[in-house]
Amino acid sequence: MPIVAQTENIFIKTDWRHVLAQSLRSSDELLAALELHPENFPDGLSAAKQFPVLVPRPFMQRMQKGNPRDPLLLQVLPQRVEEEMHPGYTVDPLGEQNTNVATGIIHKYHGRVLLLAASGCAVNCRYCFRRHFPYNENRLARAQWQSALTYIAQDASISEVILSGGDPLMLQDEHLAELIEQISGIEHVQRLRIHSRLPVVIAERLTDQLTEILTATRLRSSLVLHVNHPQELSPLHAERLLKLRQAGVTLLNQTVLLKGVNDTAEVLIELSEQLFNHYLLPYYLHVLDRVQGAQHFDVSSAQAYALYQQMLARLPGYLVPKLVREEAGQPHKTPLHAF
Ligand code: SF4
Known part of the structure; x- marks a missing residue:
């Protein structure tokens, strides 16, 4: 590849919009990237229809592979417990x-x-x-x-x-x-x-x-x-x-x-x-x-x-x-x- 084209390619790949476009958009994709399986989450996962999965790859890459309790993963992985209703929890908690x-x-x-x-x-x-x-x-x-x-x-x-x-x-x-x-x-x-x-x-x-x-x-x-x-x-x-x-x-x-x-x-x-x-x-x-x-x-x-x-x-x-x-x-x- 000519040097100019190579340089442009590197630029595109490190542009934040390109990185964002490559984000993971499902629990399956996320778990596969981390070498995890739904069975690693005995309490169950959510389909997350109302609030879908969205995880940029650099953030995923900072998670530990094979760790279902990874603190970054827990912030973005929809768990079944999200579907439960609890008193005091509302859709607009700050009014x-x-x-x-x-x-x-x-x-x-x-x-x-x-x-x-x-x-x-x-x-x-x-x-x-x-x-x-x-x-x-x-x-x-x-x-x-x-x-x-x-x-x-x-x-x-x-x-x-x-x-x-x-x-x-x-x-x-x-x-x-x-x-x-x-x-x-x-x-x-x-x-x-x-x-x-x-x-x-x-x-x-x-x-x-x-x-x-x-x-x-x-x-x-x-x-x-x-x-x-x-x-x-x-x-x-x-x-x-x-x-x-x-x-x-x-x-x-x-x-x-x-x-x-x-x-x-x-x-x-x-x-x-x-x-x-x-x-x-x-x-x-x-x-x-x-x-x-x-x-x-x-x-x-x-x-x-x-x-x-x-x-x-x-x-x-x-x-x-x-x-x-x-x-x-x-x-x-x-x-x-x-x-
Ligand atoms: S905390 Fe809410 S507003 Fe902030 S980045 Fe996460 S989803 Fe977006």
């Missing part, structure tokens, strides 16, 4: 449909709004509190950005716009740049925050162009990733995140506390240390939002607090995330101080 004040806008807290920039994700996390969210009614085509931007422009108390989703980094860089430019045209907005899990499952999403976009704007930018387990991080993450940090982007992380995945002090302490090694500061440790289908991931508040105490005892303060629960109708996340 977001009441705060969905305009198409593509969720306005919960003073001074900041969530703009649902993209409806899809690069990975379907089984515990996701938005697994039942009506994205179809909130699909913000570029032509509809204007209504969301008008809402923000009309409320001078909004100083921060949080791009959320789905996953906002599902937008192509060009479209993201266009959206950020329009947000920066609203004088009272000072800060831009992006909440994303996409770069965790496909590190190639942290493109040089993304760094340029986040630093070219007058808005102060921060990127909040969603890493749940130290095994999710790789040298490529460190390489790409360093570029963002050197460019001046604030880098934070939020984690969901998940039974069977990260509910030991050892894992959480290792996670905080690895986040720092990858230029991310731990920001939030969330207890599970009680969404229907995710009850098997729940860790009690008392156990969460006991884990938090162990983190306090063994880590410097800046590596201990805030332990919080989100409660519908509250003006802020609720810190879990004592039980």
